Amino acid sequence: MGILSVLLGLVACDNQRIAALEEGVATEADVRQRFGEPEKIWQASDLAGNPFPGAAAEPGARTFEYNRQPEGQVNYMITIGADGKMSALRQVLTPQNFALVLPGMPMEQVRKMLGKPMKITPLPLKQETVYEWRYSDGPNTPRIFRVEFDKDLKVVRTGSVVDERAPGVNGNVS
Template sequence: MAAALLATVLALAACDSRNISELEEGVSTEADVRARFGEPENIWDGPNRGRIFEYNRQPQGQKNYMITIGTDGKMSALRQVLTPENFARVQPGMMMEDLRKMLGKPAKVTPYALRRETEWEWRWVQPPNSSMVFTATLNDDQRVVRSGSSPDRGTEAP
């Protein structure tokens, strides 16, 4: 079973690389994006009335993509959002919805009823190839109280 899971993860990573190379900012259309990535996990309102398509690769993968479609129907940005720079932007008091829009759907959500907290976890790769887990802890008000990264003991980076 572990071998099948690894094969799936590697195939998905190879498909993403090929799909990304076939898209060009300012040229590729929404139809091009959907043809290569499929239906998005979520669609967010973006800046200047554009839209942001979320393509989640959790829990097996270690990337989440946000693809911005401008008001002209063309792709204006494609970015992998599970990065140290984005994690540094996560601050105490940040709302759950803002966290979700920035990082995408987490790999794992664990509620701790007695502590009245919920942990959200994302798997990611710290360059050059260290498997990591970023955890954001939210309180009952759905606001971040703390966050940080630690080594992912359950996987090896591709």
């Protein structure tokens, strides 16, 4: 139960942080005050080739990545426009975004779309690398999204499986 309560606490804290930020009003300082230092800061030119760039690709924009992996089930991308105000806040670990990860896509582009994975597993014999992210497919459906890359760091296949380690799955109690 300890891990479950920590996870629920993180979700509650994130919801409070998000509720306190309004697009077009909140400043970079407001975002940093609520979320802290980002895992990564992406420039507009970094995200211009993504399937859903939106405000993140506007000149002068920067996108802050707030990663909740490996134990959480979300990754947030918060875009700060050239005017210093928050222009977008997205939770990117969704089935809709996973559907945009296609064979042949470069590893770097997947990383920019979904944020840092919870786990990276090299498979030397297959000459592949697997990235995994935890996410929630509904209120009580913890899952893991997997992307397999070939030796050239291009997507070979993707898939989603039940997160067997999650509390409550297969009788797991923490």
